[in-house]
Amino acid sequence: MPGPPMGWSSWNSFSNTVNAQIVMEQAKAMADTGLQKSGYQYVNIDEGWWLGKRDADGNIVVDPQAWPAMAAGETAGDMANIVRSIHKMGLKAGIYTDAGKDGCSMYPDLGPKVFGTGSEGHYEQDFLQFAKWGFDYVKVDWCGGDKENLDPAVQYAEIARAMQKAEKQTAHRLYFSLCEWGKQSPWTWAPHLRGVPANVWRTSGDIVDPIVASGEHKDRKVSFEKMLANFDQGIHPEAQHTGAYNDPDMMVIGMPGLTDAQNRVHMALWVVSGAPLLVGADLTKLTPDTVAMLTNSDLIGIDQDALGLQAVKVAETEKGLQVWSKVLTNPGARAVVLLNRTAAPAEMKVEWKDLGLANAEARVKNLWSGEELPSFGAYMVKVPAGDAVLVRVQGTEPEAVTYRPEASAAKTACRGCAVRFAKVAMHAGWARVQIAYTNPGRTLRYAELRVNGQGPTTIAFPATGTASGAVTVQTMLDRAEDGNVLTFSAPNDTTPSDALPSIQAILVR
Numbered sequence: 239m240p241g242p243p244m245g246w247s248s249w250n251s252f253s254n255t256v257n258a259q260i261v262m263e264q265a266k267a268m269a270d271t272g273l274q275k276s277g278y279q280y281v282n283i284d285e286g287w288w289l290g291k292r293d294a295d296g297n298i299v300v301d302p303q304a305w306p307a308m309a310a311g312e313t314a315g316d317m318a319n320i321v322r323s324i325h326k327m328g329l330k331a332g333i334y335t336d337a338g339k340d341g342c343s344m345y346p347d348l349g350p351k352v353f354g355t356g357s358e359g360h361y362e363q364d365f366l367q368f369a370k371w372g373f374d375y376v377k378v379d380w381c382g383g384d385k386e387n388l389d390p391a392v393q394y395a396e397i398a399r400a401m402q403k404a405e406k407q408t409a410h411r412l413y414f415s416l417c418e419w420g421k422q423s424p425w426t427w428a429p430h431l432r433g434v435p436a437n438v439w440r441t442s443g444d445i446v447d448p449i450v451a452s453g454e455h456k457d458r459k460v461s462f463e464k465m466l467a468n469f470d471q472g473i474h475p476e477a478q479h480t481g482a483y484n485d486p487d488m489m490v491i492g493m494p495g496l497t498d499a500q501n502r503v504h505m506a507l508w509v510v511s512g513a514p515l516l517v518g519a520d521l522t523k524l525t526p527d528t529v530a531m532l533t534n535s536d537l538i539g540i541d542q543d544a545l546g547l548q549a550v551k552v553a554e555t556e557k558g559l560q561v562w563s564k565v566l567t568n569p570g571a572r573a574v575v576l577l578n579r580t581a582a583p584a585e586m587k588v589e590w591k592d593l594g595l596a597n598a599e600a601r602v603k604n605l606w607s608g609e610e611l612p613s614f615g616a617y618m619v620k621v622p623a624g625d626a627v628l629v630r631v632q633g634t635e636p637e638a639v640t641y642r643p644e645a646s647a648a649k650t651a652c653r654g655c656a657v658r659f660a661k662v663a664m665h666a667g668w669a670r671v672q673i674a675y676t677n678p679g680r681t682l683r684y685a686e687l688r689v690n691g692q693g694p695t696t697i698a699f700p701a702t703g704t705a706s707g708a709v710t711v712q713t714m715l716d717r718a719e720d721g722n723v724l725t726f727s728a729p730n731d732t733t734p735s736d737a738l739p740s741i742q743a744i745l746v747r
Contacts (some may be wrong), residue, residue: 241542242438242483242514243375243413245280245332246273250446250458250488250518254286254349257304258320265324267521274329276533277542280375280413281324282332282516285342287317290354296363321372332375332413333368337393338382345381347448356382358393361400369408376401377415390418391427398431405434415485415514419443425477425484430684430696430729438485438514442471445487446518460495462503462624466579469507475668475712478512478548480698485514492519492528499625502606505531506575506628509541510549510564536605536630540564540573545710549575550668552592556580561588565670565712569635570595575628578621589616590633594670594747600633638672638745639663655728657685657741662722665715665746671724672710672745677702683739685726689713696729699739706742715746 246264248256265281268274291299302314312319317333324331335341336356343352357364357378368376383393394416401412416436418424420443428436445468446458472486489508491501508515517532524532531537549564558579563572572593576586590597602617603610605628619627641659677683677699686694699709715722728738 240437240481241544241546242512243280243415244278244515244538244542245282245330245517246278246521247282247284247332247377247488247516247518248286249284250490250493251520252286252348254343254346254352256283256286258306258308261320262323264521265327265329267524268329269327271521271524271529272533273517273521273529274327276535277538278515278517278532280330280332280516282334282375282377283320284334284377285355285379286346286349286352287334288355289350290343290352292354292360296360298364298367316371317373318371325372330374331372332377332415333371333373334377334379335364335368336379336382337390337397338380338384338386338388340382340385342379342381344385357397358382358386361397362403365397365400365404365412366407369404369410369412372410373412375413375415377417380418380421383418384421390422390424394418394424394428394436395431398434398436401434413437416440417485420471425474426693427696429477429482429698435482435682435698437481438483440485440487441474442468442486445490446493458493458495460490460493462496462500465490465496465500465504466507469511472511472513473548473550475548475550476695479546479711480700480709481546482698483512483514483546484548486511488514488516488518490518491532492517492524498527499622501528502531502628503577503624503626505537506626507562507577509537510562510573510575510628512541512543512546512548512564515541534605536603537628540566540630543567543573547670547710547712549573550712552667553588555587556584559584559586561586561592563588563593565594566630568632570600570633572631572633573628574617574631575626576619576621577626578623581623583620583622585618586621586627587616587618588631590631593631593633594636595631595633596636598634600631603630604628605630636747638747641744641746643741643743655738657726657738659724659744661720662715662724662744662746663720664718664722667714668712669715670710670712670747672708672747673697673699673726673741674706674708674743674745675699675702675739675741676704676706677739678704683737684729685738685741686729687711687713688725688727689715690717690723697726
């Protein structure tokens with residue numbers, strides 16, 4: 239399964255003024271700065287590309303001057319032109335629409351106010367068009383849906399079906415970015431939309447503030463506090479796994495308003511969140527230090543870690559002195575952020591027991607300084623006010639406890655059955671549950687996990703063929719001693735072809 243997307247998006251810096259020239263300048267900068275070599279691949283055209291006009295058949299009409307022919311034989315006003323140019327550079331192209339009749343061009347802070355840039359009433363037509371144009375990524379916003387007081391779960395399910403139909407007709411995959419801003423808890427339903435599940439879903443509003451005009455110069459000012467708030471709102475570790483990611487918004491790294499230290503904090507929090515690394519700054523204006531941070535292989539490796547988990551807060555000894563830990567694929571590996579949200583420098587410590595590691599010697603690498611040293615039981619560092627230190631800890635993983643399903647639940651894949659694990663031991667804090675399973679089909683299957691009868695978390699199980707697979711999730715096991723019960727069942731709208739995968743065991747750490 240793919241890691242969270244990496245690339246660039248136009249809205250933060252260009253709002254409603256985006257056009258082919260701007261997009262190609264940014265694509266070239268992505269290559270020239272080394273971002274492309276480091277894994278950044280999506281060039282995403284956000285709101286403002288379309289002025290809300292359709293032809294007599296309902297097809298989207300775009301401005302031929304903003305989107306001209308870019309090679310011999312092309313027709314001006316055909317968005318396939320820009321896609322071909324992006325693809326020729328070895329990059330991928332993203333496009334934008336809204337779930338309602340209007341998009342966020344109703345509320346521009348740069349460029350014209352435009353209505354009618356949403357896809358409501360044209361879902362199948364528009365997503366087929368996006369696929370035929372060759373786009374690889376579609377962001378679906380919620381300004382129009384919010385204005386009309388629509389039900390996001392209903393509208394996005396219709397969009398998922400339209401995307402599925404377009405993919406079947408064109409054999410072209412569309413990466414699905416759902417942007418409902420977290421108002422209706424999309425992490426509880428976006429991973430299991432019928433048709434095409436959302437790959438990423440927004441968990442909060444925009445980080446950027448409106449552009450403030452000053453004479454001929456127009457620039458956004460970004461807020462460190464707002465970035466921190468988006469980080470907080472994006473933490474839903476129970477929902478993140480197997481190619482499905484919480485999205486706390488495109489990054490504001492490199493934009494006016496943040497210091498170099500604040501940019502580092504921002505990057506550290508996004509990578510331990512396993513968040514999309516979509517740069518919103520003008521790539522042609524990035525400083526060498528900012529480029530070096532964005533292309534740091536240690537940081538990218540944490541964000542793109544194959545386990546796909548999100549950081550959890552493991553300690554806060556005093557208000558504002560927080561330790562966040564992300565479990566990585568390599569056994570015993572953790573990415574740890576020591577975050578000082580106070581107004582004074584502080585000595586901060588992370589203990590191995592808080593990370594779920596054995597109380598033994600571990601190696602600690604400070605990813606800011608590059609220093610690597612052995613440490614026993616804990617790591618201490620002085621963190622400046624409003625700053626963070628990011629380290630990678632390689633310690634010793636404790637033994638996992640294996641649980642088998644109850645005899646009555648140990649069945650092959652089926653529709654409507656449940657697989658139940660009882661007498662699972664209590665765990666201090668977040669527990670990691672590795673699920674051993676088989677999915678002999680060719681497509682994703684889903685199961686709803688309920689812990690102690692609480693609300694479900696939808697889990698995606700990739701196809702395994704005849705082999706076995708494993709998916710790791712995080713959950714709270716809070717009943718005393720061995721009183722926890724984990725139940726896997728098929729979602730209510732499961733069809734016979736989407737039967738529950740065969741779950742053989744769970745391993746709990």
